[in-house]
Amino acid sequence: MLGFDPSTALITGASSGIGEALAYALADRGLDLVITARRAERLAAVKENLEGRVKVVTIPCDLTATGGLEHLIKTLDEADTPIDMLVNCAGLAPHIDFLNADDSSQQDLIALNVTAPTRLISHLLPPMRARGFGSVLNVCSVAAFHPVPSMAQYGASKAYLLSLTEALSEELKGTGVTVCALCPGVTKTESAMTEIVEALPEAMVLAPAAVAEAGLNALDSGEVVCVPGRLNQAAVTAAQFQPRWLVRSLGGLMAKFRTESVATPSHRKDSAKQ
Ligand SMILES: NC(=O)c1ccc[n+]([C@@H]2O[C@H](COP(=O)([O-])OP(=O)(O)OC[C@H]3O[C@@H](n4cnc5c(N)ncnc54)[C@H](OP(=O)(O)O)[C@@H]3O)[C@@H](O)[C@H]2O)c1
Numbered sequence: 001m002l003g004f005d006p007s008t009a010l011i012t013g014a015s016s017g018i019g020e021a022l023a024y025a026l027a028d029r030g031l032d033l034v035i036t037a038r039r040a041e042r043l044a045a046v047k048e049n050l051e052g053r054v055k056v057v058t059i060p061c062d063l064t065a066t067g068g069l070e071h072l073i074k075t076l077d078e079a080d081t082p083i084d085m086l087v088n089c090a091g092l093a094p095h096i097d098f099l100n101a102d103d104s105s106q107q108d109l110i111a112l113n114v115t116a117p118t119r120l121i122s123h124l125l126p127p128m129r130a131r132g133f134g135s136v137l138n139v140c141s142v143a144a145f146h147p148v149p150s151m152a153q154y155g156a157s158k159a160y161l162l163s164l165t166e167a168l169s170e171e172l173k174g175t176g177v178t179v180c181a182l183c184p185g186v187t188k189t190e191s192a193m194t195e196i197v198e199a200l201p202e203a204m205v206l207a208p209a210a211v212a213e214a215g216l217n218a219l220d221s222g223e224v225v226c227v228p229g230r231l232n233q234a235a236v237t238a239a240q241f242q243p244r245w246l247v248r249s250l251g252g253l254m255a256k257f258r259t260e261s262v263a264t265p266s267h268r269k270d271s272a273k274q
Pocket of ligand 1: 012013014015016017018019036037038039040042061062063064065089090091092093112139140141142183184185186187188189190191192
């Protein structure tokens, strides 16, 4: 299945969306779970849903708050449960452009999308390497492959995580530890913009469970980069063969659409039509 017999997975961002789907998919594969996110009641609900199937430990924690990440790492260390699989899924995708974002939201995005996964990888990789097995699944995005005007920092943070994953996959060859970057396109979760989900053809909008399965199957088969969905794969491949100026410009047009969608929610558009 995963090429080894992992027993416990740590999942960040497991209170909803793709992270929650990964929790159920990993439980289906028999792994015990340590799940974390801010909303304690949502983590408790996931734990309750898995009652009697696998062991689930919840660690409510805000990874952008001062001391939040250290609290998570200290709690893991004190529990002394070997983590055989790390899933970095918690992420922020604010729909505000960089120029209008205040300093604290810019720092929060870096803390959650960049610092937390990096620190967890560097903390948990050495024991995995010492045991000679383990895996890391980093939830990136198709946004990792190109700049994203109007969500510039988000795209940059996902490009960082993709690049880190690919480089580590080479450095870890022969160690028994595998890494994979899961790069979904638009997925129907709490943080996906309704206007974008509704504007896209149904075939381009993914379900969290399908994304989770694709990521775990990719890890099983040793893939380093996984883009779920044929249309998303085609879009990513096409973008890689275009000149960067064109990809940037198309990103700028998409940004205008996104900004207008945010400024004019669908219920206001409907009432304007009447
Ligand atoms: N949905 C998409 O279209 C899409 C596309 C590509 C990539 N992704 C990526 O997929 C990942 C999961 O997102 P999702 O779509 O499943 O959205 P989601 O349902 O909103 O999940 C985000 C998760 O991150 C956690 N989180 C947010 N802020 C946090 C904080 N400060 N500290 C700790 N945990 C925090 C949330 O839990 P709490 O609120 O309880 O803290 C939640 O569990 C993200 O990395 C996202 O960038 C999503």
